Structures are given as structure tokens and as C-alpha cells.
Amino acid sequence: MTTGDSIKKMHWREIRLRPKIGTMLFSKHHSCDVVVVRVASPCPWPVGQADPERLHQGVTKLNLPQPRQLRAPRQSPSVLAISSVTVIPAPAHRPQDESRLSSTLTLSLPHLDRLRQLPLSPPPNEVERFRTRQTTSTMSDPRESSSYSIIPRIRYNTIGGINGPLVILDNVKLPKFNEIVTLTLPDGTERSGQVLEARGDRAVVQVFEGTSGIDVKKTKVEFTGESLKLGVSEDMLGRIFDGSGRAIDKGPKVLAEDYIDINGSPINPYSREYPEEMISTGISAIDTMNSIARGQKIPIFSASGLPHNEIAAQICRQAGLVQKKGITNKGVHDGHEDNFSIVFGAMGVNLETARFFTRDFEQNGSLEKTTLFLNLANDPTIERIITPRLALTTAEYYAYQLEKHVLVILTDLSAYCDALREVSAAREEVPGRRGYPGYMYTDLSTIYERAGRVAGRNGSITQIPILTLPNDDITHPIPDLTGYITEGQIFVDRALDNRGIYPPINVLPSLSRLMKSAIGEGMTRKDHGDVSNQLYAKYAIGRDAAAMKAVVGEEALSAEDKLSLEFLDKFERQFISQGQYESRSIYESLDLAWSLLRIFPKDLLNRIPAKVLNEYYQRAHKDAKGKGKARAEAEQQQEEGNLIDA
Structure with missing residues (x-):
């Protein structure tokens, strides 16, 4: 030159x-x-x-x-x-x-x-x-x-050894942590890797495409000097990518508008805004009793054999924004669907599950607002480590540059943690609980904490990661550490699934810690919080009454306990249970909840203020037509008690 x-x-x-x-x-x-x-x-x-x-x-x-x-x-x-x-x-x-x-x-x-x-x-x-x-x-x-x-x-030709998905390089000059390397095989094919450890003139590289076929003597390695970046564009909406970010839907190549480091940038805590407003899923058990705020991270705890994939697909079909009414907030464009998008990341799924997701999204039209990343079970295990980061990098571009409200669904985080364990074992690190690395808590936080809202940006990132509990064990390290980072959980119950209830969401162990900031007058309805509290109370009493019935029999129960049993059955069969393609707005779910609460007399609804009760109860006291048998018996018993007191 x-x-x-x-x-x-x-x-x-x-x-x-x-x-x-x-x-x-x-x-x-x-x-x-x-x-x-x-x-x-x-x-x-x-x-x-x-x-x-x-x-x-x-x-x-x-x-x-x-x-x-x-x-x-x-x-x-x-x-x-x-x-x-x-x-x-x-x-x-x-x-x-x-x-x-x-x-x-x-x-x-x-x-x-x-x-x-x-x-x-x-x-x-x-x-x-x-x-x-x-x-x-x-x-x-x-x-x-x-x-x-x-x-x-x-270019180096100094591969010292291969251990699982890792390649050990010797005599390299100034390797950098997280630096991307290119491996050229003897047949000319190229693979990408990332530096996991740099110590002196030695580097440990994890190969995303796997190490099979790599010749130690003939493979050439080149350090790029860059970290792993993803080319992002609004054209990624409606597209399907593999776990490494390559398009697999036979569409045109995406013209990148920006290149962003997949590891993201730390968000100053002072710059974070408190999650507000609600994202509707169309599922009554979630929207009414475990409402999700924009910017929240709330996992779904499931187990093998439970319909968590169907629930995830249903949320993608039905999810949308719930607009504040009469309140102007700089963090909200409007409730239009153009301001809402979904990023779906699947890790370690089999081919049948991948086809289910793609076919379902294409048939119902939700693929137009969705970006899909698929890492299959036969793909390299190490690829699962970057798949959630690719999904979150895309979501950050949508939220903070295009100012959209983004819902990120990641399934299955258990496969991601298993990939972490495999890499840790290959590096011969000291294992933690059940063989998982001791830094798994920190690693999971780098994924979960990328959700939220940033001051000065109109967009938000809401995360719903899905975890399958090994052996239905809630104390397993994966859900245990996840619970410390996230803001609640939605629990999928096997007992409800065995009774044919879909979605089998057990609301009692479920919790949304940020629900209070997403509901109420101006955002959903002023009776939302009170109705949710009353449903929780009556459902818990109904479960206790069912346990008592199994011991003493139905004849020994009081009239109030019989009302609780009636509510328990209707609550599970009518409120929690709904079709896979049945979408309920939050207002329809609240009206359905009131129809169930009217099973009880007014004075038994002690979690709802009198003013709200008088406005929404709407029960004709003199009209006995349509009353349930248990309810009529309870009212008669109450009237007899009043006469005795008089």
C-alpha cells in the first residue's frame, strides 16, 4: 500500500x-x-x-x-x-x-x-x-x-486441544475476553467462536457450531478483535432465525440498520423507570389475578408434559396493550397494535415443537408482529447460550430505537442452564449445586435484568421466560435462583392438568409483584384489585372446604362451606379454564369474576369495599329465580339466625 x-x-x-x-x-x-x-x-x-x-x-x-x-x-x-x-x-x-x-x-x-x-x-x-x-x-x-x-x-495454527465445545489455543498474542474468533477448517468451511478465558498467551474458545470435524493440526484460527454483534433492522419482524441469528425462512437477507453487541449495555439504575400499565395476555387467570406490567420480568414455572408451549403460543396470539383511559403519560404512545411487538426465543426444542410454533404463528397472523429465534435440540448445545441474548438484543433495538413495547418469551431456560453446566464442566470449574456453575445466578441476571423501561425512551421490554422444573421440584437451582431475580411467577399445576383444565394455572402459588402498578382506575378498572383479592380469598377457602369434605363428608359441612365448594368448582371450570383460541379482554374477565362472586351473599364478600360492592354487585334480593341450591340454603339459614337474634 x-x-x-x-x-x-x-x-x-x-x-x-x-x-x-x-x-x-x-x-x-x-x-x-x-x-x-x-x-x-x-x-x-x-x-x-x-x-x-x-x-x-x-x-x-x-x-x-x-x-x-x-x-x-x-x-x-x-x-x-x-x-x-x-x-x-x-x-x-x-x-x-x-x-x-x-x-x-x-x-x-x-x-x-x-x-x-x-x-x-x-x-x-x-x-x-x-x-x-x-x-x-x-x-x-x-x-x-x-x-x-x-x-x-x-492467523494461528496453534490449537492445543479440544474439550467438548471448547478449543484451547496456545501462543496467541493479546487475546481478549469475549472476542470473536473465526475458525477455518481444512475444507474451507468457517465456524465462529468466542473467547471465554484469556490468560497470557493462552485462550479458551467456545465454538458456537460445535467442535466436530475440527482438525487440530490443519484448522486455522483468526481473532477478529470484535465482540459478537447482531445486525438488527425493523425488517426482522415477521422473520424466523436460527439460534445463531441466521435467517431460515427462505426470505431475503435482512439489511442491517445497526450492529449491536449481543451482551447489551448495563442500564443505570437511576435511569430505570418503574414498570406501569398493563400488557394483556387474553388469559383470565393471568390478567385478572397476576397482571403483568410493561417492563416486568415474570417467569412461568412448568414441568415436563405440561402444556407450557401451548400457553406460550396462546400468549403470542392474544397479547396486546391495555391503554390508560383519560391519563396522559409520556411513556405511552397509545394502545395501537403497531406499537407492540413480540420476540420469541426457543432453546433446545425438538423439531415437532418448532413446527408447532411456526405453523401456529403463520396461521393466525401473529408472525407479522413477531421475531422468532429457534435453537433445535439437534443444534450445537453451545448455541443455546447466545440464543436468548440475540432475542434480547433484537428486543432492545425495537424498544429503545423504534420505541415499541416488546414482549420477550424465552423457552426453555432450563435448556440454557444445562448448556451453561456443560461448558462449565468442560472448563473443569468447581461445580455448585447439582453440578451447575457457581456463577449461574450472575449469568441468569444478565438475561433477566435486560427487561425494563429506560427514562427518555417510550418503549419497554417485558420478559416471560418459561422454565421446566426437573421432577416438578420447585427447590431446584434453576427456579430457585430465578425467583430471586424476577418479579413473581406463574405456576402451571399438574393436578389441574390431570383434571382436564386448560390452562392449568394454579393462582395460589402464582404472584405478580408489580401488579399494583399495572391495574386500577384509568388503566383497567377501579374494582380490579379488590376483585382479585376476593377471588384469592374465596378460592383458598374453597380448597380448604374440599379438604374438609374429604374427611367429614359433605353432610357435615356448613352452608357457607357448601357455597365455597360451589364457587371452587365454577371458578376452575369457568374462570381458569378457557379454550386455546379463546381470548378474553380484562373487562370480560372482571365481569366473569363478578358473576362467580355473586354466588355469595353481600356480607360474605369482606375483601371488597362497600362502595365498590354496591356499584358492581347488582343482585336482586327478592328474585330467587336462578339462585343455586347452596346459596338459597345459606340465605335461609342467615334469615333464621336474624330472627333468633331479634
Whole structure:
């Protein structure tokens, strides 16, 4: 590569500049379609003959700040070839003598369109690759350019061993934690991996596509200098991707509008807003008694053989926004469905389950507002570690850049934790409870805590992860640690499922800790909280009455206990139970709840204030027509008691 004071044509290596790079260099000139690179002296090596020694000398001759860790390494047995050159943005500086700048290169680029938001400052570790290509170059003002350091890309052939999904590399120069590497197999196929551990000149890499077929002696490894990023775009709505983020629906390639690190960025706790307003699922047991606020994280605890996949598909079909009435809030656009989207991530599912999800979403039209990530059971186990992060990165783009309210459903987090255990065992780490790594709590928090709302952004991310409890054990480390991080749980009960009740949601152990901020006057209805409390109380009393009946018999029960038994049966058969394709609004669910509470006389509904009771009870005292047998008996017994007291 040569440069001079007047350059007409140059032989560059191919420039793959993403839209973010273009906007980064021209944050003050959005309409420009060129990128300016400033160099301080000619680069003394040709493109096709990049020798490490000459390259090292050329880099050291540049009058630019050169961090020691970026200098080219000397020739060593581990270096096969320099396959490309990496350009890394250096800190902005201005030399005292501007005349020392000998040349400025202007690289022409196609016009960058489809840009939604332009970043104000460049990301710290943005890098680009150069491969052989011819382009024209003209002179430009150095004051409007950016300084760069040039370092080589080096390929290594120093694989020291393979252990499960891990590859151990020796004699590597300056590996970085979470850095992405490219492995080139002898047949030319490429696989991606990520650095899990970097210690001195040794690196441990997890390979996303698995390590089968990797030849220790002939496989070449190249460090990219980047963390794993996902190209995101609004066009991802309605698309299906695999667990690594590759489109598998035979659709056109997604044109990325931005590239985002899949590990996300930590959210300042001060910048978080309290979750408010409600997301409707169309399921009475959830909406009425375990309401979900926008920005909440609430898991579904299920078990093997229970219909949690059907519940997840039903939520995707029916989920939507519940708009505040008469209250203006900057965090709410409106209740229109265009402001709502779903990101669905499936990990370790079999082919039949994957077909069920895709077919169900396509047939009912919910795929148009959904982005689907599928990691199958026969896919590499290590891929399950990045699948939920890909889903959450997509959700963050929808929420914080497109300002949508996003519902993220992840199933099954137990498969994710099993993948963590497999990697931990391959690294020979000290195991924790039941063989899971001791850092599993921290790792799960990096997933769950990405839900929420951020001040100044109109969007929100709501998470509903699904966990299958091994052996129906609620004390298992996975649900146990999840409960410490999330804000409640929805419990799928096997006993209800055995009795033919769908969805078999047991409301007694279920809980939504943020329900109070999502319901009430202006958001749902003013009687919502009181009705929920009364339903909980009467359902618990009914369960106790059923247990008493099994001991002493129905004849020994009081009239109130018989009312509780009647309520118990109707509550499970009419309120909790509903069809898979039956969607109930929150107002329909509340009206249904009142119809069940009218089984009891007014004075037995002691969890509802008198004012609310008088407004919604609406019972004709003198009309005995349509009364249940147990209810009529209870009223007669109450009247006899009043006569005795008189």
C-alpha cells in the first residue's frame, strides 16, 4: 500500500464499512457519502506482500499514537499469514504542527440510506476489515478527518486441544475476553467462536457450531478483535432465525440498520423507570389475578408434559396493550397494535415443537408482529447460550430505537442452564449445586435484568421466560435462583392438568409483584384489585372446604362451606379454564369474576369495599329465580339466625 502527497488511484483491500461506521465518521455531516482517513506518512508495504517485519517497521514509522498492545507481532512459528489488515479508531488528537501531515485519503462509499438514528459518538471498539480492491482517492481537509492505527490480522495454527465445545489455543498474542474468533477448517468451511478465558498467551474458545470435524493440526484460527454483534433492522419482524441469528425462512437477507453487541449495555439504575400499565395476555387467570406490567420480568414455572408451549403460543396470539383511559403519560404512545411487538426465543426444542410454533404463528397472523429465534435440540448445545441474548438484543433495538413495547418469551431456560453446566464442566470449574456453575445466578441476571423501561425512551421490554422444573421440584437451582431475580411467577399445576383444565394455572402459588402498578382506575378498572383479592380469598377457602369434605363428608359441612365448594368448582371450570383460541379482554374477565362472586351473599364478600360492592354487585334480593341450591340454603339459614337474634 503506498501513499503520497498527490494520490490518484490506490490498491486498497476491500472495505466493508457498515452503516454505523459511516454515521460514526460523519456525525456532524449526515448527508456525506465519503469517509476520510488521515495518515501521517506513506505506508511502506505492498498489498499482496505484507511481511510482518516490514509491516511492523511501517507502523512504527507513523506519526500517530501507537498503543503498545496494537503493534504488529514479530514473526513466530504460530503465525501462518497476515490475511487482512484491521483499522481501529484511535483517540482524537491534533498535532501542534499541522504541516507534518503528509497525505489524507478519502475513500468513496455508496450513499448510506435507511438510517433511523445517527449515533453522536463512535463506539470504543469499532473495527473494519480490508481486502484487495481498487478504488479512487482524492485529497481532503485533514481537519475533518479521523486518526487511525493500522495493525495486521494474524492467523494461528496453534490449537492445543479440544474439550467438548471448547478449543484451547496456545501462543496467541493479546487475546481478549469475549472476542470473536473465526475458525477455518481444512475444507474451507468457517465456524465462529468466542473467547471465554484469556490468560497470557493462552485462550479458551467456545465454538458456537460445535467442535466436530475440527482438525487440530490443519484448522486455522483468526481473532477478529470484535465482540459478537447482531445486525438488527425493523425488517426482522415477521422473520424466523436460527439460534445463531441466521435467517431460515427462505426470505431475503435482512439489511442491517445497526450492529449491536449481543451482551447489551448495563442500564443505570437511576435511569430505570418503574414498570406501569398493563400488557394483556387474553388469559383470565393471568390478567385478572397476576397482571403483568410493561417492563416486568415474570417467569412461568412448568414441568415436563405440561402444556407450557401451548400457553406460550396462546400468549403470542392474544397479547396486546391495555391503554390508560383519560391519563396522559409520556411513556405511552397509545394502545395501537403497531406499537407492540413480540420476540420469541426457543432453546433446545425438538423439531415437532418448532413446527408447532411456526405453523401456529403463520396461521393466525401473529408472525407479522413477531421475531422468532429457534435453537433445535439437534443444534450445537453451545448455541443455546447466545440464543436468548440475540432475542434480547433484537428486543432492545425495537424498544429503545423504534420505541415499541416488546414482549420477550424465552423457552426453555432450563435448556440454557444445562448448556451453561456443560461448558462449565468442560472448563473443569468447581461445580455448585447439582453440578451447575457457581456463577449461574450472575449469568441468569444478565438475561433477566435486560427487561425494563429506560427514562427518555417510550418503549419497554417485558420478559416471560418459561422454565421446566426437573421432577416438578420447585427447590431446584434453576427456579430457585430465578425467583430471586424476577418479579413473581406463574405456576402451571399438574393436578389441574390431570383434571382436564386448560390452562392449568394454579393462582395460589402464582404472584405478580408489580401488579399494583399495572391495574386500577384509568388503566383497567377501579374494582380490579379488590376483585382479585376476593377471588384469592374465596378460592383458598374453597380448597380448604374440599379438604374438609374429604374427611367429614359433605353432610357435615356448613352452608357457607357448601357455597365455597360451589364457587371452587365454577371458578376452575369457568374462570381458569378457557379454550386455546379463546381470548378474553380484562373487562370480560372482571365481569366473569363478578358473576362467580355473586354466588355469595353481600356480607360474605369482606375483601371488597362497600362502595365498590354496591356499584358492581347488582343482585336482586327478592328474585330467587336462578339462585343455586347452596346459596338459597345459606340465605335461609342467615334469615333464621336474624330472627333468633331479634
